[in-house]
Amino acid sequence: MRGVRRVALGMALSFFILSLGLVYWQVAQADTLLENPANKRLILMENRVTRGGIFDRNGEIIAQTKTTNGKKARVYAKDAEMFEPLLGYSSVTLGSSGIEGSSADWLLGVKNATPTQAIQQLFALPRNGDDVVLTLDSRLQSLAYNALKGKLGAAVAIDPRTGEVLALVSQPSFSPTTLEETWKTINEQTGSPLRNHAFSLFPPGSVMKVVTSAALFRSGINTTDLYESKGSAVINGQTITEQNGKAFGWVNYNMALADSCNAYFATFGVQAGDKTFLSTTKGFGFGQKIPFEFNVPTSSITNAAKPKLPATLSTNLLAASAFGQGEVLVSPFHMALVAAGIANHGVIMTPHLIERVLDPTQTIAFEQKPQPWLNALNKEEADKITSAMVSSVNDGTAAPGAIPGVQVAAKTGSAEHPGEGKTHAWFIAFAPAEAPRIAVAVLVENGGTGGGAAAPIARQIMQEALSQKVGDK
Amino acid sequence: MIQRLITRIIILAMMWIGLLLLKESLSTQLLWQALIFSVIVLLGSLLEQILHYQGDPYILPVVQAIMALGLVFVVRIEPERLIYKGQAVHQFWWVNVGLLIFYAVLWMIRDYRKLGRLRYLWGLVAVALLLVTLLFGSTAGGAKSWLNLGGITLQPEEFVKLALLLFMARYLEENEELLRVGTVQWGRFSLPDWRTLGPFMIMVAFILGILAAQKSLGTALVFYMLFVLMLYVVTERALYLGISVPIFLMTGTVGYMLFRHVRVRVMVWMNPWQDPNGGGYQIAQSLFAIGGGGILGTGLGNGIGATTVPAASTDFIFSVIAEELGFAGAMAVLVLFLIVVIRAFGISLRAKDRFGQILAAGIGILLGTETLIILAGVTKLLPLTGIPLPWVSYGGSSLIVHSILLGVLLNISNATAVGSHSTKNTKNKGKEYAT
Numbered sequence: 001m002r003g004v005r006r007v008a009l010g011m012a013l014s015f016f017i018l019s020l021g022l023v024y025w026q027v028a029q030a031d032t033l034l035e036n037p038a039n040k041r042l043i044l045m046e047n048r049v050t051r052g053g054i055f056d057r058n059g060e061i062i063a064q065t066k067t068t069n070g071k072k073a074r075v076y077a078k079d080a081e082m083f084e085p086l087l088g089y090s091s092v093t094l095g096s097s098g099i100e101g102s103s104a105d106w107l108l109g110v111k112n113a114t115p116t117q118a119i120q121q122l123f124a125l126p127r128n129g130d131d132v133v134l135t136l137d138s139r140l141q142s143l144a145y146n147a148l149k150g151k152l153g154a155a156v157a158i159d160p161r162t163g164e165v166l167a168l169v170s171q172p173s174f175s176p177t178t179l180e181e182t183w184k185t186i187n188e189q190t191g192s193p194l195r196n197h198a199f200s201l202f203p204p205g206s207v208m209k210v211v212t213s214a215a216l217f218r219s220g221i222n223t224t225d226l227y228e229s230k231g232s233a234v235i236n237g238q239t240i241t242e243q244n245g246k247a248f249g250w251v252n253y254n255m256a257l258a259d260s261c262n263a264y265f266a267t268f269g270v271q272a273g274d275k276t277f278l279s280t281t282k283g284f285g286f287g288q289k290i291p292f293e294f295n296v297p298t299s300s301i302t303n304a305a306k307p308k309l310p311a312t313l314s315t316n317l318l319a320a321s322a323f324g325q326g327e328v329l330v331s332p333f334h335m336a337l338v339a340a341g342i343a344n345h346g347v348i349m350t351p352h353l354i355e356r357v358l359d360p361t362q363t364i365a366f367e368q369k370p371q372p373w374l375n376a377l378n379k380e381e382a383d384k385i386t387s388a389m390v391s392s393v394n395d396g397t398a399a400p401g402a403i404p405g406v407q408v409a410a411k412t413g414s415a416e417h418p419g420e421g422k423t424h425a426w427f428i429a430f431a432p433a434e435a436p437r438i439a440v441a442v443l444v445e446n447g448g449t450g451g452g453a454a455a456p457i458a459r460q461i462m463q464e465a466l467s468q469k470v471g472d473k
Numbered sequence: 474m475i476q477r478l479i480t481r482i483i484i485l486a487m488m489w490i491g492l493l494l495l496k497e498s499l500s501t502q503l504l505w506q507a508l509i510f511s512v513i514v515l516l517g518s519l520l521e522q523i524l525h526y527q528g529d530p531y532i533l534p535v536v537q538a539i540m541a542l543g544l545v546f547v548v549r550i551e552p553e554r555l556i557y558k559g560q561a562v563h564q565f566w567w568v569n570v571g572l573l574i575f576y577a578v579l580w581m582i583r584d585y586r587k588l589g590r591l592r593y594l595w596g597l598v599a600v601a602l603l604l605v606t607l608l609f610g611s612t613a614g615g616a617k618s619w620l621n622l623g624g625i626t627l628q629p630e631e632f633v634k635l636a637l638l639l640f641m642a643r644y645l646e647e648n649e650e651l652l653r654v655g656t657v658q659w660g661r662f663s664l665p666d667w668r669t670l671g672p673f674m675i676m677v678a679f680i681l682g683i684l685a686a687q688k689s690l691g692t693a694l695v696f697y698m699l700f701v702l703m704l705y706v707v708t709e710r711a712l713y714l715g716i717s718v719p720i721f722l723m724t725g726t727v728g729y730m731l732f733r734h735v736r737v738r739v740m741v742w743m744n745p746w747q748d749p750n751g752g753g754y755q756i757a758q759s760l761f762a763i764g765g766g767g768i769l770g771t772g773l774g775n776g777i778g779a780t781t782v783p784a785a786s787t788d789f790i791f792s793v794i795a796e797e798l799g800f801a802g803a804m805a806v807l808v809l810f811l812i813v814v815i816r817a818f819g820i821s822l823r824a825k826d827r828f829g830q831i832l833a834a835g836i837g838i839l840l841g842t843e844t845l846i847i848l849a850g851v852t853k854l855l856p857l858t859g860i861p862l863p864w865v866s867y868g869g870s871s872l873i874v875h876s877i878l879l880g881v882l883l884n885i886s887n888a889t890a891v892g893s894h895s896t897k898n899t900k901n902k903g904k905e906y907a908t
Contacts, residue, residue, distance in 0.1 A: 003707065007818070007834070007837075008837070011814050012811065015811045019804055021854045026763060044781065
């Protein structure tokens with residue numbers, strides 16, 4: 001009877017392996033499965049759960065589920081178009097995206113439930129999801145949306161001290177209320193309204209010089225030394241030209257950043273060497289995943305090594321990368337973080353969009369605490385770059401970003417790109433320069449110069465943010 | 474007596490709680506059927522008392538618990554889609570008829586050894602049933618394994634399981650010695666001669682061949698495991714297990730290269746995420762449902778797998794159970810099945826005659842492999858091959874056949890217990906006289 005015993009043992013063992021399979025799927029992989037885009041269960045769960053609301057930092061309703069005659073309907077704020085595509089949508093036929101998609105586990109009340117909560121939920125029907133309170137400020141968002149309306153591009157405002165995202169606009173956008181009817185036209189529209197331009201990669205152009213600056217300091221250059229700008233320079237056989245071929249004469253570091261002198265940064269960038277340059281960009285988060293509620297594409301220096309950083313750079317590519325051309329790609333969101341890092345004395349705070357989550361009884365289920373992400377610069381380096389950015393506003397290309405009575409620090413960019421049309425207009429800024437409360441990055445695609453197209457938008461956002469009283473949420 | 478009744482009452486209470494939680498989908502007809510089920514279960518346990526049932530006391534309550542769970546879930550799944558309509562009432566019918574047949578088999582068969590006398594007839598029945606299906610059957614879900622008889626759709630391969638078990642048990646009992654020792658020397662191994670092995674091999678090749686032609690890959694796999702493991706149980710020669718692996722791999726490879734549907738199955742198994750809305754849809758939805766259950770499940774009626782998973786009431790019923798009852802409930806189902814399988818082997822070990830031993834072991838092997846293959850399939854441990862989960866999945870043929878198998882198993886158990894009891898009594902009597 002040994003045979004029977006062995007087969008019985010084999011069966012028992014197989015059942016044990018089967019139970020390990022269950023542990024794998026139901027415990028270890030449960031969250032991964034939930035996030036699979038083919039998994040419609042969260043959307044289908046809506047039939048059984050009243051989806052939580054989405055609010056801005058002042059408690060204004062952005063999205064809410066209302067039940068009328070037993071039918072649930074998602075009702076968006078009248079002006080919800082200004083939050084798209086960040087806010088996203090959730091529909092049985094179209095799937096989900098944006099905050100509606102990434103926070104679905106909160107909104108449907110299936111995240112982080114303690115065992116007792118989980119048991120309570122089993123018997124509590126109909127179920128209610130959690131409310132999500134965002135760090136966005138509707139007033140800033142509306143301002144940025146209106147300023148950018150009709151253009152292609154993105155605007156991001158961040159509180160440099162905490163990493164809170166105060167405004168995030170991407171143009172073109174769409175109305176979530178009529179999404180299902182207009183789905184086809186939205187998909188065919190130029191500029192792809194469904195794509196969040198703040199989370200898309202673009203060549204940064206001259207705004208990259210604030211990053212290169214740190215590499216220059218670390219290679220030990222003297223910022224007061226003068227360099228003669230002749231309108232163009234030849235480095236290793238490659239000709240570096242200034243915008244419009246303008247010659248700036250003798251410039252020091254501050255003047256070079258203020259006037260956005262390409263040859264200065266290319267020359268000293270090459271002198272600093274690829275190792276210093278690459279390690280500095282890494283310090284600013286290039287080639288690294290941004291810890292955020294959304295998946296933001298990683299900024300890169302070369303196409304070949306994407307999304308990682310390359311080990312070395314050729315001299316020509318280094319020269320071009322130093323003023324943000326070459327193969328450098330960065331998202332407007334990341335550029336706002338770079339500005340915020342300089343503003344916050346070199347420390348980039350982990351960005352976040354969800355301020356807190358309230359369960360159906362309005363008790364706090366989750367609250368975001370400010371956390372540092374990267375130490376991009378030391379205080380001295382940050383101060384040097386800040387003062388050069390101040391010069392840029394007071395006496396340089398960033399002058400259109402100036403606000404009366406408040407000292408702004410800013411940098412412009414006019415990035416050449418492989419596509420057709422004018423250069424991409426960039427503007428990064430923070431204010432007040434001595435104690436920054438807001439950092440912004442604005443990108444107007446094919447907008448021309450940063451000072452002309454992007455700076456006025458950034459100025460309006462900062463002005464609105466600073467006009468609110470301190471501590472006024 | 475009390476214990477017997479209490480277990481049944483607990484099982485029925487759980488079923489009724491489940492049904493009442495799903496009250497929206499209850500019809501009067503369903504309530505009547507559920508009442509009949511309850512009466513049969515309770516009367517059955519009284520009958521055991523009256524007729525002095527002495528066999529294994531755990532298997533029947535456990536199987537009834539499994540059945541009750543299956544019934545609740547078939548009721549649960551029914552309203553989700555039009556194709557499931559009417560299944561709940563049917564399933565109750567089949568379970569009630571199945572239980573009656575079970576009691577008939579348990580009490581009517583005086584001597585189960587007689588079942589083995591017709592061994593070649595059983596073999597013939599098995600082959601004939603499969604041939605008829607292959608010729609006149611209808612196709613559903615990719616496999617040509619259904620037979621339409623005047624409005625009733627049968628799945629003959631389920632009945633083949635019964636015929637084949639009886640044939641195998643008898644054949645292995647008769648040829649045990651020859652298979653064990655072997656008469657032909659082949660290298661270091663001694664193998665049985667052709668006359669002994671011939672009928673068996675022809676039978677195996679025939680049945681597996683027809684099943685492969687029907688594209689019933691799951692059932693073919695169950696039968697293959699049944700043949701190999703029964704041979705091993707009887708002869709206790711690891712050689713047979715050793716040979717079976719390369720044969721399986723070879724046939725598998727040939728099948729993989731020849732047939733597109735086999736290739737698709739394997740590819741989908743290796744990476745269902747490549748095309749989760751096309752070829753990988755079934756398994757992806759199954760895993761989404763299982764994963765969505767988490768530890769405690771979504772609660773009965775709260776899951777969404779019943780809507781999204783295809784064939785939720787048949788092949789994928791476990792995915793729905795695992796979602797709504799969670800890891801805890803899924804483990805409970807596993808344990809219930811494991812109890813039945815292990816107790817079946819226990820009956821085999823205690824049986825007094827060789828035929829009974831082999832038959833009981835065969836039933837244990839059959840139940841075990843069926844459960845393992847479908848559960849491993851829906852959890853992506855093995856390529857998915859659709860077969861019903863015994864006593865749980867919707868389907869009359871499977872339910873009736875497994876009820877008969879249960880009857881045979883407990884008949885053996887009861888006969889063993891009654892036999893040893895009476896011999897013990899005579900021994901005691903002798904002792905009395907001696908002292």
